[in-house]
Amino acid sequence: MRWSQTFIPTMKEVPADAEVPSHRLMLRAGLIRQLMAGSYTYMPLGYRVVRKVTEIVREEMDRAGAVELFMPALQPIDLFERTGRKDAFGNVLFSFQAKRGDRKLHFALGPTHEEVITDLVAHEIKTYKQLPITLYQIQTKFRNEERPRFGVLRTSEFLMKDAYSFSTSLEQLDEIYQRMYRAYCRIFARCGLTYLPVEAESGPIGGDASHEFMAPAGNGEDTIVRCAGCGYAANLERAETGRTSTAV
Structure with a gap:
C-alpha cells in the first residue's frame, strides 16, 4: 500500500507530558493518539501491531490447550457484591446506573472477569468429567486509574488476555500452571x-504460586x-532469604 493511501500522521514535537521514550516514539511515529488522560486511539499502524501481538498470544494459548471465549465488558454490579470485591476495588471500579422502563439497574465495566467466568462455569459445568478446562x-478492560501515565502502559481502558482454569485436583492445577508458564515464555520470546519470570505475591484471589514476567526498563x-x-528471582515484596530457584 502506498503512503498516500494510508493514514499515518506523524509528529515533530510531542506533548510535554509524554514522560517515557516509548510514549514519545509511539506519538511521533503515528502509532497512537490520545483522546483524554488514560484513553488512546490506536492508529492504523499501531493497530497492526496490536493484531500481530494478539495473534501470537492466541496461538500460544491454543497450543497450551486453552479454549477461547468472549465475555461481556458490561457486568451486573451484584456479581461484585456477592464476592465482596465491589468494596475491594473501590474507586477503581467504573460503576453506573441506568433505567430500563421503570427499573433502575446497576452495572459495572469489567476491570476483570473472575466473577463472570465463575458464574458461567457454575451454571454450565455439570460433571467432573468436563474438567480440567x-x-x-x-x-477490553476498564479501570479508573487515579493517575494514568506512561502512554499505553497505564490506562483506564486496555486490552487484556485473561485465562481461567478449573480442575479437580491440585495435581491438575499444577500441570495447567506449568503449561501457562511455558506459554508466556514463548509469547515474550516471540x-x-x-524478560525475567519472578515470584510474586498472589493477591487476594491468588493461590500458592504466582509469577510475574518482568521486562527490565x-x-x-x-x-x-x-x-x-x-x-532465584522475586519481586521485592515476595523475596525470601535463603531461597533457591525452583524449575517450573
Whole structure:
C-alpha cells in the first residue's frame, strides 16, 4: 500500500507530558493518539501491531490447550457484591446506573472477569468429567486509574488476555500452571522481549504460586531481586532469604 493511501500522521514535537521514550516514539511515529488522560486511539499502524501481538498470544494459548471465549465488558454490579470485591476495588471500579422502563439497574465495566467466568462455569459445568478446562479471552478492560501515565502502559481502558482454569485436583492445577508458564515464555520470546519470570505475591484471589514476567526498563516501578548464582528471582515484596530457584 502506498503512503498516500494510508493514514499515518506523524509528529515533530510531542506533548510535554509524554514522560517515557516509548510514549514519545509511539506519538511521533503515528502509532497512537490520545483522546483524554488514560484513553488512546490506536492508529492504523499501531493497530497492526496490536493484531500481530494478539495473534501470537492466541496461538500460544491454543497450543497450551486453552479454549477461547468472549465475555461481556458490561457486568451486573451484584456479581461484585456477592464476592465482596465491589468494596475491594473501590474507586477503581467504573460503576453506573441506568433505567430500563421503570427499573433502575446497576452495572459495572469489567476491570476483570473472575466473577463472570465463575458464574458461567457454575451454571454450565455439570460433571467432573468436563474438567480440567482452561478458558481464555482477549477483551477490553476498564479501570479508573487515579493517575494514568506512561502512554499505553497505564490506562483506564486496555486490552487484556485473561485465562481461567478449573480442575479437580491440585495435581491438575499444577500441570495447567506449568503449561501457562511455558506459554508466556514463548509469547515474550516471540515478541522479542527481554524478560525475567519472578515470584510474586498472589493477591487476594491468588493461590500458592504466582509469577510475574518482568521486562527490565529504566522507567519501571517494580523492584526485583535476583541471585546470579542459582537464578532465584522475586519481586521485592515476595523475596525470601535463603531461597533457591525452583524449575517450573
